[in-house]
Amino acid sequence: MAGIGLESTAVGETVTRAPTPMEKFGNSAFRLACYLFAWLTVILVLYIVYTIARQAAPAIDKYGWGFVSGTKWDPNTRQFGVLPEIWGTLYSSLLAVTIGTLFGVAVAVFLSEHFLATLVFSLLKVFGLQFHFLWGKLPDQLEHLLRNLVELLAAIPSVVYGLWGIYFVIPFIRPLCHWLLIKLGWIPIFSTTLSGPGMLPAGIVLSIMILPTIAAISLNSLSAVPPKLRQAAYGLGATRWEAILAVILPTASKGIFGAVILAFGRALGETMALAMLIGNSNVISWSLFSPGNTLAALLANNFAEAGPSEIPVLMFAALILLAITLLVNVVGAFILESASAGREGAGQ
Amino acid sequence: MNSTVAASGQIGPPESRPVTIDMRLLEKSLRRPRSAFSFVMSVLVALMTISALVPLFSVLLMLLLRGGKRLSLSVLTQLPPTAFEHGGGFGNAIVGTLLMVGIAALISIPFGILAAVFLAEVAPESRLAKVIRMCAKLLTGFPSILAGVFAYGAVVLITGGFSATAGGIALSILMLPTVMLTAEEAIRMVPNKVREAAIGMGTTQVQTVWMVLLPAAFPGILTGIMLAVARAAGETAPLLFTALFSNYWFGSGGNMSLRQPTASLAVLIYNFSAMPFKNQVELAWAAALVLVLIVLTVNLVGQGLSRSTTND
Numbered sequence: 001m002a003g004i005g006l007e008s009t010a011v012g013e014t015v016t017r018a019p020t021p022m023e024k025f026g027n028s029a030f031r032l033a034c035y036l037f038a039w040l041t042v043i044l045v046l047y048i049v050y051t052i053a054r055q056a057a058p059a060i061d062k063y064g065w066g067f068v069s070g071t072k073w074d075p076n077t078r079q080f081g082v083l084p085e086i087w088g089t090l091y092s093s094l095l096a097v098t099i100g101t102l103f104g105v106a107v108a109v110f111l112s113e114h115f116l117a118t119l120v121f122s123l124l125k126v127f128g129l130q131f132h133f134l135w136g137k138l139p140d141q142l143e144h145l146l147r148n149l150v151e152l153l154a155a156i157p158s159v160v161y162g163l164w165g166i167y168f169v170i171p172f173i174r175p176l177c178h179w180l181l182i183k184l185g186w187i188p189i190f191s192t193t194l195s196g197p198g199m200l201p202a203g204i205v206l207s208i209m210i211l212p213t214i215a216a217i218s219l220n221s222l223s224a225v226p227p228k229l230r231q232a233a234y235g236l237g238a239t240r241w242e243a244i245l246a247v248i249l250p251t252a253s254k255g256i257f258g259a260v261i262l263a264f265g266r267a268l269g270e271t272m273a274l275a276m277l278i279g280n281s282n283v284i285s286w287s288l289f290s291p292g293n294t295l296a297a298l299l300a301n302n303f304a305e306a307g308p309s310e311i312p313v314l315m316f317a318a319l320i321l322l323a324i325t326l327l328v329n330v331v332g333a334f335i336l337e338s339a340s341a342g343r344e345g346a347g348q
Numbered sequence: 349m350n351s352t353v354a355a356s357g358q359i360g361p362p363e364s365r366p367v368t369i370d371m372r373l374l375e376k377s378l379r380r381p382r383s384a385f386s387f388v389m390s391v392l393v394a395l396m397t398i399s400a401l402v403p404l405f406s407v408l409l410m411l412l413l414r415g416g417k418r419l420s421l422s423v424l425t426q427l428p429p430t431a432f433e434h435g436g437g438f439g440n441a442i443v444g445t446l447l448m449v450g451i452a453a454l455i456s457i458p459f460g461i462l463a464a465v466f467l468a469e470v471a472p473e474s475r476l477a478k479v480i481r482m483c484a485k486l487l488t489g490f491p492s493i494l495a496g497v498f499a500y501g502a503v504v505l506i507t508g509g510f511s512a513t514a515g516g517i518a519l520s521i522l523m524l525p526t527v528m529l530t531a532e533e534a535i536r537m538v539p540n541k542v543r544e545a546a547i548g549m550g551t552t553q554v555q556t557v558w559m560v561l562l563p564a565a566f567p568g569i570l571t572g573i574m575l576a577v578a579r580a581a582g583e584t585a586p587l588l589f590t591a592l593f594s595n596y597w598f599g600s601g602g603n604m605s606l607r608q609p610t611a612s613l614a615v616l617i618y619n620f621s622a623m624p625f626k627n628q629v630e631l632a633w634a635a636a637l638v639l640v641l642i643v644l645t646v647n648l649v650g651q652g653l654s655r656s657t658t659n660d
Contacts, residue, residue, distance in 0.1 A: 017550075018550075019550070019552050023552050023554075023555070024552065026552070026554050027552040027553055027554045027555075029554075030553070030554035030557070030558075031470055031553065031554075033462055034462050034463070034465050034466040034469075034470045035466065035470070036462075037458075037459055037462040037463045037466065038462075038463050038466040038467070038470075038471075038476060038477070038480050039476075040459065040463070041459075041463050041480050041483050041484060041524075041528070042476075042479055042480060042483050044483075044487075044521070044524075045483045045486060045487065047502070048490075048494070048498045048521070051498055051501040051502050052494070052497060052498060052501060054501075055501045055505070102396070103396050103399070103400045104400075106392075106393045106396035106397060106400070107396070107397045107400050109393055110393045110394060110396075110397040111397075115390060115393065115394060116394075146397070146401075148651065149401055149404060150400070150401070151651075152404060152644070152647070153400075153401075153403065153404050155578060155582075155643055155644060155647045156404070156407055156582075156640060156643070156644075157581075157582025157583070157584070157614060157639060157640070157643060158492075158582070158583075158584060158585070159582070159584040159614045159617045159618050159621075159636075159639075160407065160411070160582070160617065160636045160639065160640055161407070162618070162621065163617060163621050163632060163633070163636050164403075164406070164407045164410055166621060167410070167414075168406060168410055208400075208403045211400055215400075239382050239383060239385070239386040240386050240390070241385060241386040241389045241390070242382065242386070244389075262489065265489045266489065268491070269489075269490070269491020269492070269493065269494065270491070271491065271492060271493040271584075271585035272584045272585055272614075272618060275618075276618070276621060276622070296491060296493045296585070299493050299496075299497060300493055300585055300588055303496070303497070303500065303588065303589035304588055304589040304592060311505075314497075315497065315501065318493075318494055318497040321491060321493075321494065322491075322494055325489065325490070325491055325494075326486065329485075329486055329489040330486070332489075333482075333485055333486075
């Protein structure tokens with residue numbers, strides 16, 4: 001290209017020129033389009049809230065706060081209340097977050113401390129292959145593979161997890177649940193039979209779906225812990241786990257907490273797996289084995305066949321779900337933001 | 349132990365008495381509670397990591413066993429069976445899924461990229477950009493069912509019927525934040541030298557973006573698009589009451605309008621999974637296998653693209 005440019009340029013002539021009016025116009029038009037779509041993003045979010053709120057307005061007028069505290073959902077008598085759904089949404093999400101945090105943080109620690117790579121390296125060392133040009137790459141490659149596999153957990157569609165839950169998780173945990181009911185039935189959380197769908201299978205499947213979120217964000221904040229702190233802990237004579245539990249996890253705790261809150265937000269809005277596994281019955285129960293319902297599952301099950309009188313009520317339920325998830329997501333984003341801001345400050 | 353403490357605690361001139369350290373105390377031994385605890389925790393975390401991956405393999409195995417049994421060419425090309433009918437397939441659902449993801453991509457890709465150009469190039473530090481990033485992040489955590497509720501209120505109620513368009517619009521809301529935020533990141537990753545070289549040659553902003561930045565950021569943008577498409581293809585909740593379902597081919601009877609209920613793989617799996625008929629449940633598994641194959645392929649290609657660019 002350069003050669004051609006030199007040949008065709010005569011003395012005193014330049015390859016550069018001022019933009020033509022057409023190019024200037026194109027530039028302005030393009031900038032305008034960018035502004036337009038940028039504004040559209042904001043407008044879209046506001047329009048989503050507005051649309052749902054407008055459709056819900058008749059139901060808000062009619063039922064008011066009684067809708068939130070009511071426990072019956074009966075289109076025939078036109079009695080509507082979503083307390084069991086709110087209970088089920090929070091209960092299943094908290095259950096999922098508890099299990100998901102435990103395993104997600106374990107995965108994050110396992111990956112951030114390079115346990116796998118260390119293990120494979122010492123195995124290779126036994127064979128004297130640790131610096132081999134092919135085998136020597138194995139520790140890093142396996143760790144990379146593991147990270148991708150955890151991410152793949154998030155790629156499987158919700159409806160497939162639901163199907164798997166019906167035909168694998170429920171039959172798998174039923175004997176255990178039955179045993180718990182007989183032996184420990186006096187504890188409220190084990191007090192009913194698992195007849196099929198219920199809170200526990202829903203919570204388990206939900207925890208699998210949010211695990212990658214917790215693991216990925218926790219891994220980020222664990223890797224961002226300054227190496228100095230770890231070295232200082234080792235220098236004082238801490239064992240590996242004393243360093244992890246007393247220094248590294250507390251330092252990364254803000255980021256991990258943000259991850260948990262964001263995962264909680266995901267769990268609240270998750271629909272299909274729950275609609276297939278939770279049993280869709282309006283029950284408020286402490287039992288892990290009792291069926292329940294969630295706001296999202298209520299919407300999924302009732303919207304397609306809803307008559308004109310039921311639509312505003314469902315929109316009201318959607319508005320409540322929107323409010324809860326927006327609140328949780330904003331809080332989570334805020335915590336993560338302040339966690340990374342604090343880290344930047346500490347690094348300087 | 350005592351002797352070392354005494355030695356280190358002493359201030360003043362070095363003592364002539366030699367310091368004795370029991371070397372065995374410095375060795376790592378699992379007999380000591382602190383080391384044993386460390387070892388037990390390491391094993392525990394390794395076991396928990398392995399058990400976290402069990403569901404992934406369990407799902408894939410079940411899909412291959414139960415779905416693979418039923419998978420054949422006829423399943424991919426036939427229409428869904430009615431209640432007691434044998435055989436059948438889900439060809440129309442595959443077409444419907446592709447159609448609606450296509451509509452969603454047509455809306456969200458130009459929208460997302462132009463907004464990303466705004467965020468990365470036109471006014472990256474403006475207050476509007478901060479608000480938009482906030483909105484995009486909120487949309488990332490937006491429950492998919494609410495995208496369906498919105499499309500129902502904004503499209504289905506207004507046009508008066510379930511339609512492929514409504515399904516596509518619902519999916520596009522879920523794709524938009526992924527496309528936008530990854531595209532912004534990709535454009536920002538283009539080295540400043542390249543940007544400055546283009547500006548130094550006297551290009552207008554649109555020429556810089558269009559001829560230099562977007563081509564350079566293309567692999568990253570494509571990764572975002574792939575991930576968004578993979579997510580949209582697997583979504584069920586936004587389609588349940590926007591596109592509904594249909595037992596017929598899209599365009600059957602010469603009706604090529606987008607304003608008709610349209611089948612999708614995800615909704616088919618949901619509908620058939622709860623049916624008491626063996627044939628339908630088998631088809632649900634086969635459809636799940638096809639859906640997961642599509643989603644994982646698109647996802648892995650996207651991840652591969654991002655890896656090949658970050659390694660350079």
